[in-house]
Amino acid sequence: MGTVATGTRERLLSAARDLIEEGGYGAASVLAIAERAGVAAGTLYRHFASKEELFVEVFRSVCEREESAMRAAAAALPESATAQQRLQAVLGTFARRALRNPRLAWALIAEPVDPRVDAERIAYRARYAELIAAGLAAGIAAGELPEQNVDLTAAALVGGCGEALVGPLSPLAADGPDADEIVAALRTFVGRAVGAP
Amino acid sequence: MGTVATGTRERLLSAARDLIEEGGYGAASVLAIAERAGVAAGTLYRHFASKEELFVEVFRSVCEREESAMRAAAAALPESATAQQRLQAVLGTFARRALRNPRLAWALIAEPVDPRVDAERIAYRARYAELIAAGLAAGIAAGELPEQNVDLTAAALVGGCGEALVGPLSPLAADGPDADEIVAALRTFVGRAVGAP
DNA sequence: GTAAGCTGTGAATCCCGATTCATGCCCAGC
DNA sequence: GCTGGGCATGAATCGGGATTCACAGCTTAC
Numbered sequence A, B: 001m002g003t004v005a006t007g008t009r010e011r012l013l014s015a016a017r018d019l020i021e022e023g024g025y026g027a028a029s030v031l032a033i034a035e036r037a038g039v040a041a042g043t044l045y046r047h048f049a050s051k052e053e054l055f056v057e058v059f060r061s062v063c064e065r066e067e068s069a070m071r072a073a074a075a076a077l078p079e080s081a082t083a084q085q086r087l088q089a090v091l092g093t094f095a096r097r098a099l100r101n102p103r104l105a106w107a108l109i110a111e112p113v114d115p116r117v118d119a120e121r122i123a124y125r126a127r128y129a130e131l132i133a134a135g136l137a138a139g140i141a142a143g144e145l146p147e148q149n150v151d152l153t154a155a156a157l158v159g160g161c162g163e164a165l166v167g168p169l170s171p172l173a174a175d176g177p178d179a180d181e182i183v184a185a186l187r188t189f190v191g192r193a194v195g196a197p
Numbered sequence C: 001g002t003a004a005g006c007t008g009t010g011a012a013t014c015c016c017g018a019t020t021c022a023t024g025c026c027c028a029g030c
Numbered sequence D: 001g002c003t004g005g006g007c008a009t010g011a012a013t014c015g016g017g018a019t020t021c022a023c024a025g026c027t028t029a030c
Helices: A002-027 A030-037 A041-047 A051-075 A083-100 A102-109 A115-141 A150-166 A179-193 B002-023 B030-037 B041-047 B051-075 B083-100 B102-109 B115-141 B150-166 B179-193
Strands: none
Touching: A002 A030, A002 A041, A002 A051, A002 A102, A030 A041, A030 A051, A041 A051, A051 A083, A051 A102, A051 A115, A083 A102, A083 A115, A083 A150, A083 A179, A102 A115, A102 A150, A115 A150, A150 A179, A150 B150, A150 B179, A179 B150, A179 B179, B002 B030, B002 B041, B002 B051, B002 B102, B030 B041, B030 B051, B041 B051, B051 B083, B051 B102, B051 B115, B083 B102, B083 B115, B083 B150, B083 B179, B102 B115, B102 B150, B115 B150, B150 B179
């Protein structure tokens, strides 16, 4: 039956996702993926043209999940919410999710990858920055936030939150998991950086 | 004479540095480095235990140059300068240098590298973040800046400036080289982010 | 002048994971 | 029950760059 083939394909995808979450891209060799999926190495090539293509598919689906989580966080706010509240909701969601699954966050944000996967990452970060830039523009239009180069602010916020949360400079890398404290400090940083009152 | 050997060693270092500045680490294969230095591939191993070791040395010397440039920028200010002015001087210097040599900045900040070189990079970024954190702490002590988690703010600033200047989200990646405008916008961002009045 | 010890050479070798492919297995259709 | 086609196998192959090493040339010491 075709369902068997579909099952294999999906087992391969989820094996790859699991391995990446656990040990990064390095841990996800063709052999390891196949083994965890319970098939032979060659079988992977019955379902994907290359390892890279499989990775692209995994990466894309994980990014979509993350992106909808952030959009949902913004959408869940009442109509009357300020632009600043929306930004805080988006960045706070990002932060909480990243802290809950640091290995995955590192893989999505910073870990070295093949060029085609990297292209997906850039697209993801760009959509994320756009989301923020749009929020900033709305806040400026509403008179809540001061005039500024929204693209640069958005890029700096994406980079800054990424570094603070998953980079080697992250305070988390040093001491314990005061996750809530980190999120709070990051909110303060973001609020000030965008010029909120 | 020993001087010949020294000459070769330094030619190898500078060949590697040039290649990295021009085309990133990928362009700096052992063969390419040796060729540009005017020697055979095997010769590299008369002077360095491995390619990685050579890279570490190149990376370290470039980082030292960058770091002293930033320290010098801070030190050049009069005694009476505010903490905020010092921070602006450091980050402005970083920004100007990165914009002047984007390929090198990318190699120093974001390009994937071997683990031992990456360790150097992390150490460099950590020193840089410390420089900023110290400035923040001084500003807080002097009552100029509000209380905050200085390590997190410093990490976010390093990451944010890096992304805004050399990352794929950088406004520079999209349009022309309004370098001065970018630096100005970044200064605004930094000033607000640290909570300057 | 010659031996000892450098430095330089570059083709051969190693390494290691992705990718291929000849072969075997299973099941549907007849 | 036989057969055709698709899926699975996994050992063999490939690829590409780092690394080695047997050999050669030059310099210095005595």
